[in-house]
Amino acid sequence: MFESAEIGHCVDKETYDREVPALREALLEAQYDLHQQKRAAVIVLINGIEGAGKGETVKLLSEWMDPRLIEVRTFDQQSDEELARPPAWRYWRHLPAKGRMGVFFGNWYSQMLQARVHGVIKDAVLDQAITGAERLERMLCDEGAVIFKFWFHLSKKQMKARLKALKDDPLHSWRISPLDWQQSKTYDKFVRYGERVLRRTSRDYAPWHIVEGVDPHYRGLTVGKILLEGLQAALSAPKARPRSINVPLLPESRDGLSLLDCLDMTQVLEKDDYKEQLVTEQARLSGLMRDKRMRRHALITVFEGNDAAGKGGAIRRVAAALDPRQYNIVPIAAPSQDERAQPYLWRFWRQIPGRGKFTIFDRSWYGRVLVERVEDFCTQADWMRAYGEINDFEEQLKNSGVIVVKFWLAIDKDTQLERFQEREAIPFKRFKITEEDWRNREKWDLYRTAVCDMVDRTSTEISPWTLVAANDKRCARVKVLRTINEALEAAFAKSDKHVKKNRAMIRI
Amino acid sequence: MFESAEIGHCVDKETYDREVPALREALLEAQYDLHQQKRAAVIVLINGIEGAGKGETVKLLSEWMDPRLIEVRTFDQQSDEELARPPAWRYWRHLPAKGRMGVFFGNWYSQMLQARVHGVIKDAVLDQAITGAERLERMLCDEGAVIFKFWFHLSKKQMKARLKALKDDPLHSWRISPLDWQQSKTYDKFVRYGERVLRRTSRDYAPWHIVEGVDPHYRGLTVGKILLEGLQAALSAPKARPRSINVPLLPESRDGLSLLDCLDMTQVLEKDDYKEQLVTEQARLSGLMRDKRMRRHALITVFEGNDAAGKGGAIRRVAAALDPRQYNIVPIAAPSQDERAQPYLWRFWRQIPGRGKFTIFDRSWYGRVLVERVEDFCTQADWMRAYGEINDFEEQLKNSGVIVVKFWLAIDKDTQLERFQEREAIPFKRFKITEEDWRNREKWDLYRTAVCDMVDRTSTEISPWTLVAANDKRCARVKVLRTINEALEAAFAKSDKHVKKNRAMIRI
DSSP states (O other): OOGGGSSOOOOOHHHHHHHHHHHHHHHHHHHHHHHHHTOOEEEEEEEEOTTSSHHHHHHHHHHHSOGGGEEEEEOOSOOHHHHTSOTTHHHHTTOOOTTOEEEEESOHHHHHHHHHHTTSSOHHHHHHHHHHHHHHHHHHHHTTEEEEEEEEEOOHHHHHHHHHHHHHOTTTGGGOOHHHHHHHHTHHHHHHHHHHHHHHHOBTTBOEEEEEOSOHHHHHHHHHHHHHHHHHHHHHSOSSOOOOTTSOOOOOOTTSOOGGGGSOTTOOOOHHHHHHHHHHHHHHHHHHHHSGGGGGOEEEEEEEESTTSSHHHHHHHHHTTSOTTTEEEEEOOSOOHHHHTSOTTHHHHTTOOOTTOEEEEESOGGGGGTHHHHTTSSOHHHHHHHHHHHHHHHHHHHHTTEEEEEEEEEOOHHHHHHHHHHHHHSGGGGGGOOHHHHHHHHTHHHHHHHHHHHHHHHOOSSSOEEEEEOSSHHHHHHHHHHHHHHHHHHHHHHHHHOOOOOOGGGOO | OOGGGSSOOOOOHHHHHHHHHHHHHHHHHHHHHHHHHTOOEEEEEEEEOTTSSHHHHHHHHHHHSOGGGEEEEEOOSOOHHHHTSOTTHHHHTTOOOTTOEEEEESOHHHHHHHHHHTTSSOHHHHHHHHHHHHHHHHHHHHTTEEEEEEEEEOOHHHHHHHHHHHHHOTTTGGGOOHHHHHHHHTHHHHHHHHHHHHHHHOBTTBOEEEEEOSOHHHHHHHHHHHHHHHHHHHHHSOSSOOOOTTSOOOOOOTTSOOGGGGSOTTOOOOHHHHHHHHHHHHHHHHHHHHSGGGGGOEEEEEEEESTTSSHHHHHHHHHTTSOTTTEEEEEOOSOOHHHHTSOTTHHHHTTOOOTTOEEEEESOGGGGGTHHHHTTSSOHHHHHHHHHHHHHHHHHHHHTTEEEEEEEEEOOHHHHHHHHHHHHHSGGGGGGOOHHHHHHHHTHHHHHHHHHHHHHHHOOSSSOEEEEEOSSHHHHHHHHHHHHHHHHHHHHHHHHHOOOOOOGGGOO
């Protein structure tokens, strides 16, 4: 795989000087066009052999292009805020917005390679990390990112010569950290595992580019041209992605029967029973949230449901059990301008609680497969792939100790009508009902199908859905609280059994 | 000051039960109105004696109001990301947006009181912190925030009884941390310094409310009603603040002579000299940024200047000297939707570099007193107060080790015309010139006045402006680099002399 990057590529100064001006100009133009059109976020991953000119090349690009539209990020030591969250959080928080370019040093590939080379993980875990990287990149590309992956290469001999030269040069010797020297010894491992990683993660939507790092002219021109072609391709791609006709429709249930039909909507809880059970469950939740084992976890609850199903009321009953310093409620409405310049999961990643904390989402990332699907805000291809993306997202949460509890609060159509009318009648509740609610109601069946598909595709062992019959608000509230409590207890019991070595660091 | 909060206020259950429903309803309504109109950000500061019901009252408010529009923040241990920046950064990053409410526990008052009570600081530093708090709040209010400051009070006797009761109650004993008990011993100090703080920071725009904390009914009703009245007042205030006629105009220079006239615009640097000096200064900057002492500092450079004065070119020459991993360039354009829902300094606070890092602002917070002033995007009162707010901001940066270097790149009107025409003629530069540039040019004199006022009012010992004659780009670039280098060297020399005890933590 690396053979052709060890044959001494070089470009003479004349050619270089001749070609660079046009290249710079074209790069700048592409950069500005991309920015003006807010076409895509550009992500450049920088990896490879120490001393192969990674930093120098990025520096060159910053000189050639407009550095005001480039953010260079180095992911070395995790901050404590990062350590308290899933490993990918640090990348999400630094994703470039559409129209901008992010250059990532020390990215997910660096992390997994370092870990494997130094024996912190075995092949199996490396492969998990590889799969994680693939999924992340696939999703980013589908969300309109353009990813460039550069591997700067040197043969072992070239590397040794290069490191020696750097060491002897007083102006540059500061660049060589002890770790880098150590890497000289572990060159073989680095190349072996590097090959494994590159082989498995080079994909049509985000291929690797191996660049021989010996000659600065060759290196610079090569990277510049790859970038230019990629940017130009992104610019010439059709603006609206085609409403993919080749995505298969989801099969309808043959007998019309769905999970929602299996809910017993007639359940009722008497007032006295309700009061007693509510207080019991609230006390239980309060106790669980103060449990020492909560420090190893974070809690996320997702509330989805029909309009007027009582999400707000249920959330208030949950919140009432807690110290307000422990939780945060995030209401989700239409995305803001800044949020629209990012992948749709970005605004949820920003709200992931640190360990010991609890975030309540009032509506959530599932909007993608509910309102966005039904209202045609995204293409079928978009919401179809969202099921997998969401499962990946929740798996990452789970892997780093986040407990995710998801509720669909279901009411029947008549109950909704009653509640809508009640809301309109009571001045104080009028703010709760809008034209939009009535419009949504007309699409009852479409939403119903979307809900069933959502549950079928995202109710997993890792993060199951709880369907709550909510015609009776009391029943619903108690069930919500009880479910959260059970989830917490189950998670605590598990972590008691085997406090696993935290390998999360290298999974992305 | 606390006398009337030690006389045993209480509200009987009947009155409470009678009054609460209407209060809740009115609070909710005010909350929704505020949210729909995006009128103001509401900031609630919670302080006072341990055991006086701070947490319980906030919990009550979350139950009475819609908790989805409330964010409760506890500022206890600083994270390492917070420690690497000015102390106020942690508050800025959690400011609620317009239409939302932020409840701050462990806020700036808690920090300064804890520090004084435990003898970490003396009165003089406490007073500095008090002044800082006042300025921050004044600015937030001027930017459309509504601030409520609650001091929950107990007499010494009441506190002791309360803490004992909590300790004996198994359901609540977890609440009492060792520190709290210690506070029981230091009650006198806490009250004494508390009084000093309250006395000095109770202002018309953000008065303190002292609430006796013994009786939950009294406490709840009192806080609820204060909030309600404050919210209603905010809602009934005129929407557009009046174009304050009582703000005095800035005096014009009597002889028409300004600082800008004193710049020697005829300076020229020959190409060879330029090349040599540029390389020298770049190498110097490169070395300084790698200096160990840089770890105690961060660097911010601000580039302002006439259109086409060469800001971009100068920035590129600075960036060229550096490892791209060390710096970040932040181009400032019109604020986004999310940014407009916050005080104007918010988006700059978000970009403050951590120690060891360098942020280059291409245009900056000075837009407030330049384009916003000239284009009438804000009132005269707004930009007039901005001078002081900006000085405060930069003083905070300076106090926590950030080196701020500010450039005004000045060209004359003819040179601008030449450059505009050149930009229009060269296809590749055409993106650099827009209709807006031509419109701005018509306001040349207005901008000129704004620039002179800006320099007069914000060029301080802490953070001086450097006016750069930029008719000759070479001169300008070398001067920019040299100025940055001198600022770094001066800061390093100072921190060598006396590495001061870092008291920044308790200043806000």
